[in-house]
Amino acid sequence: MRSLELRIxxxxxxxxxxxxxxxxxxxxxxxxxxxxxxxxxxxxxxxLGAAITVSGVLAFRRAHTTxxxxxxGASSSVVSNGIYKLTRNPMYxxxxxxxxxxxxxxxxxxxxxxxxxxxxxxxxxxxxxxxxALAQKFGAEYTAYTQQVRRWI
Numbered sequence: 001m002r003s004l005e006l007r008i009x010x011x012x013x014x015x016x017x018x019x020x021x022x023x024x025x026x027x028x029x030x031x032x033x034x035x036x037x038x039x040x041x042x043x044x045x046x047x048l049g050a051a052i053t054v055s056g057v058l059a060f061r062r063a064h065t066t067x068x069x070x071x072x073g074a075s076s077s078v079v080s081n082g083i084y085k086l087t088r089n090p091m092y093x094x095x096x097x098x099x100x101x102x103x104x105x106x107x108x109x110x111x112x113x114x115x116x117x118x119x120x121x122x123x124x125x126x127x128x129x130x131x132x133a134l135a136q137k138f139g140a141e142y143t144a145y146t147q148q149v150r151r152w153i
Contacts, residue, residue, distance in 0.1 A: 001124075001125075004125045005125050005126075005128075005129040006069070006070050006071075006072070006125070006126065006129045006130070007070075007125075008125070009069065009070060010069050010091070010092060010095065010122065010126055011095075013118060013121055013122065013126070014095045014098075014099060014118070016114075017099055017114040017115070017117065017118040018099060018102055018114075020113075020114040020117075021099070021102060021103050021106055021108075021111040021114045021115075022106060024108060024110040024111060024113065024114070025106040025107070025108035025110070025111060028108065028110055029108070031108055031109040031110050032107050032108060032109070033104065033107050033108065033109055038104050038105070038107055039105065041101075041104055042101040042102070042103075042104035042105040043101065044101070045097050045098065045100050045101030045104065046097070046098045046101035046102065046105075047101075048094075048097050048101075049093075049094040049095060049096070049097030049098030049099075049100075049101060050094065050098060051094070052083065052087075052090050052091075052093055052094035052097060053090065053091045053093075053094030053095060053098070054094075055082060055083040055090060056083055056084070056089075056090030056091040056094065057091065058082075059079050059081065059082040059083055059084055059090075060079055062082075063076070063077050063079045064076060064077075065077050065079060069091075069126060069130065072129070072130040072133040072134055072137075073133045073136075073137060075133075075134060075137065075138075077138075078134070078138050078141050078142050078145055080145050080148075080149070084149065085149065086149070086153065087149065087150065087151075087152060087153050088145070088146065088149050088150065088151050089122075089127060089151060089152060092122050092126070092127065092152075093152055093153060095118075096115070096118060096119065096152075099114070099115055099118060100115060103115060119152075123151075127151060131146065
């Protein structure tokens with residue numbers, strides 16, 4: 001399965017997860033989520049996700065390092081300030097929040113399945129290879145960072 005490592009852009013993984021959520025909600029309309037103000041909470045999650053993702057991108061830009069998740073070896077520095085003090089993967093975390101908001105908008109409990117699939121896929125085929133490349137490139141500096149800051153939250 002190494003052939004999938006760093007091969008599919010994370011945005012494409014998000015799009016597939018979102019599409020699967022929509023398909024599940026259409027195919028199985030009965031496991032609905034019943035709670036008040038779903039649109040407000042869903043919108044807040046999507047907005048929070050967008051804010052977290054953008055803050056991660058901006059921190060990379062300020063550090064003048066690559067934002068391309070397909071080439072972690074092209075990184076020029078370990079970014080450990082700003083949002084990166086709270087999570088090592090704010091862009092992926094932001095996508096997760098946005099997907100959770102989308103699932104709430106769809107109002108279907110089965111939407112949690114693609115969310116779990118997103119996390120599992122990202123951990124195995126995107127984040128683990130990124131971490132390996134960064135540890136090889138930055139050594140002790142990156143290892144110390146991973147011991148101080150969690151992968152997700």
